[in-house]
Amino acid sequence: MSSLLTSAAARPILEILRSSRNGIVYGGKLRFSHALVINLLYRSGPLRPRLASVLKATKDHASVLAAFAIIYKAACKILEQDLALGSQNSGLIKFLAGAFGSWIVYSQHFSYFHPGITHQITLYCFSRVLLAGGKILLDHYLNCRQPKFTIHSELVSFKDLSENQKKSLRQSVYNKSWKYFAVLTWGLVMFIYDYQPQYLQSSLRHSMAYIYDVEMQNWGTWRDFIGF
Template sequence: MLDSITTFINNPEYHDILSIVKGFRNGAVYGAKIRLPHAFVMTFLFRTGSFKDKLYFIFDATKTHSANLAKFVTIYKTLMYLQRKMVGKEQNGHSFMAGLIGGYYVFGENNNVNQQLPVTRKAMDEPKHTFPIFAAVVWGIVMWLFRHDRDSLQPSLQASMQYLYLDSDYWNSIKNFLWHNK
């Protein structure tokens, strides 16, 4: 049975679809790996409330961040795949469009995870009806930069995006398809 699964996941005919699945997995894993320790430290250092409330907040922040990244990677990779299929090859604006749409749907909700620093630090007023458009344009630009001018992004962002969008295109066994990235 394991041989059948390995043969299936290594079939080039299914590679593009399976890279979307692995992208979802990488988004969920990376979101949890990044948010859990951050939420844990910040909650116990700066948040008041019962131990149970703090644990709930940590779990909720981690779940939200993990789900957001998993959804965004899935939408982005799916739209890149569909655009490539429709046109025959990847074109310059495809990454911007995929990032724009993913940013609108995933990061356009005005919540604590998405607004984070600028609003909480009062560096800017909380956007009302324009937040989804702002998120969409920012993510469209970021994804275009990642595909076409990667060196203009911070090295830590480049490494994160490498894991989410490019490393999810490679595997050769069920182990590094589901459990380990490489």
């Protein structure tokens, strides 16, 4: 069996299985800790059903990541070998494989995968893609247009800046962009929560109700207020 691990023919299958295994481990650890805290601290009722809910959420999250890993890695191997796209089209291969895997796992076209979990993961990825896209556009603009900046009362092109100056400039723009993104995002979230909260994802809506709807709570003693 040890020779199988070093077999070139078995390598693609081993990579797919390893990627799936990593998805199970990562998804299980992430969802178990999150679901355990939510159910023990913020949910009421008998303990046994709550623990069962934790285990189910863990299984659902792990199965989503594992399924996408299998489909994505398998699609990459097929596109690389059977369609002869080759390494020179690595970006296109990964885009097509990611889109295909997402159509099966994350698009909710099939009812097998938990819609709440696929929704959460997709929104998480979208926020990261949006921020990364902004950084890519900024770097592309700086490198192509070569704008000038005032350094010690002199106009200096971007290409003539030192590496530390370039890094500081990029970081300054990134930080400002994040501030605007955070302000707009949270302004919209709080507005939607007040205006039409049913359109927000359920776990977000429940956590916001727990944190912000204190007007609906009553406290008879300081012990009730503190929560002990």
